[in-house]
Amino acid sequence: MTSRSNRLTSVLSDNRVGLLLLIIVLVVLIGSLKPMFFSPAFVIGPMLTSIAIFTVVGLAQMVVLSVGQMNLAVGGMAAIGAMGSAIVFQAFDVPLIVGIAVGLVVGGAVGALCGVLIAYAGVNSFVVTLAMSFALLGLVPAVYSWVSTGNAITVQTPGLAELGRSKLSDLCIGDTCGPDGVPLILFVAVAAMIVIGLLFSKARIGREILLTGSSDRAALLSAIPVPRRIITVHTLSGMLAALAGFMLGASTGSFTPGIGQEFMLQSFLGPILGGTLLAGGYVSVIGTFLGITITVVIRQGLLLFGVGxxxxxxxxxxxxxxxxxxxxxxxxxxxxxxxxxxxxxxxxxxxxxxxxx
The missing domain is CATH 1.20.5 (Single alpha-helices involved in coiled-coils or other helix-helix interfaces)
Structure with missing residues (x-):
């Protein structure tokens, strides 16, 4: 009985359980007051798309928070990564997977540059990423105006529209089709969650990153290459931000300089609500997903109630x-x-x- 009581107490004290229960209560409450909330085409589908994109944004911030740092340029990295993909799609007509890879490399390179300045120049992550954010705020629109007359790039690459705007209901085997309202882009976020979750729970590099966040001095004494781990998390953050930017461009059908403008707040809300420590040393992938979900549900509910x-x-x-x-x-x-x-x-x-x- 004692062991069962301890397990029950442990479960109830878990931040993720509280978030899940709160999400269920909000969904039931909003749905009962506004039945339109359960519309697959007009509410559920767009809401799940937003959850998918913002979850990847939250992961981009979470990996940097794991070492007690932050990335204020997450929106700019998303914009420049998406722009890299759009340019190679337009100029070289590359396959979908190649364009995605180019965007990830561009975002990762910007993140790595921030990581190098933080790790070896000793500059605070707040200062470095804030400066990078302002630099990208000017660079991205300048490049768009140079490569595109309409300040936007519309891509017709095969598979892009299906990835960004198709739903499971569009996939059928015979007369059996998937459920309506579940976008395919949601599975991109699930794949990112699995990769990041395995990195921190199973890979040695993930444990070294968390130890660096808990105490960089202890990590150095344990022969962990702390500067390289700092560069690693900022590179990974840039890649995840670029992936989120690409997902947003794919879901809207065009790539613009405005991609990533609303990512900053969401990037912090998800991980912090989900239990990730600002001081570093602990992360929660599932918690980040639940934190993003509750903010999107609240936002959608307020929109249905006419809140500006x-x-x-x-x-x-x-x-x-x-x-x-x-x-x-x-x-x-x-x-x-x-x-x-x-x-x-x-x-x-x-x-x-x-x-x-």
């Missing part, structure tokens, strides 16, 4: 402030708990030494 974009931004900003405060409270409480434990152990050790002497 201003009210939506106020609410999302408030949620982020609450999440940041909760993260700080958890950190302080954990530090005090460890301090009390060390103080309790010290008298016991003194008594043992006195008995021995």
């Amino acid at each position: 974009i201003e009210g939506l931004n106020i609410l999302l900003g408030t949620i982020l402030l609450i999440a940041l405060s909760a993260d700080r409270i958890r950190s302080v409480a954990g530090a005090r708990s460890r301090l009390r434990a060390s103080r309790q152990q010290s008298p016991a050790k003194s008594k043992e030494e006195a008995v021995v002497s």
Whole structure:
């Protein structure tokens, strides 16, 4: 009974369980008040598309948070990565997979540059990524205006429209088709979650990254190449941001300089609500997905109730402030708990030494 009670307590105290229950309550509440919420074509499909894109954006921020740093250029990396894919599609008519790979390489290269400056020049990640964000804010529109007269690139590559806008209901075996409202692009996000989840849970490099986030000094003493791990997470962040930018371009049918403009807030909301520590050392892929899901559900519900974009931004900003405060409270409480434990152990050790002497 005691072991079952402990397991139940552990499950209920899990942040992800609370998020899942809250999502279920919100879906039932909004759906009961606004039955339109359950429309596969007009609500469920677009909402799942947004969840897929923002989940990848959240993962892009999460991997950098794993070492206690941040990426304020996640939107710009998404824009330049998507632009790289669009340019090779337009200029060289490459296959879909090649264009995606080029975009990932471009985004990863920008991320790697940030990582090198942070790791070897000793500049704070906030300063480096903020500067990169402003640089990309000017560079991306300039390149678009140079390569495209309409300041946008419309791509007709085979498979792109199907990936970005098709649903499972479009895939049929005989007379049996998939469920309506589930976009194919959602599986791109699932694949990214699996890869990142396996990286942190099974791969040695993932454990080294988390140890670097917990204590870079301890990581150095453990012969972990801390500078290289910092470069690794920023490179990975750039690649994931580029993937999210490509997904957004594919879902809308065109690639524009505006890709990534709304990524900043979502990139922090997902991981922080999901339990990823700002100080580094702990990440949650499932939590990031659930954190993104709850913000998208809230946003869609408010839109159905006629709340404007201003009210939506106020609410999302408030949620982020609450999440940041909760993260700080958890950190302080954990530090005090460890301090009390060390103080309790010290008298016991003194008594043992006195008995021995």
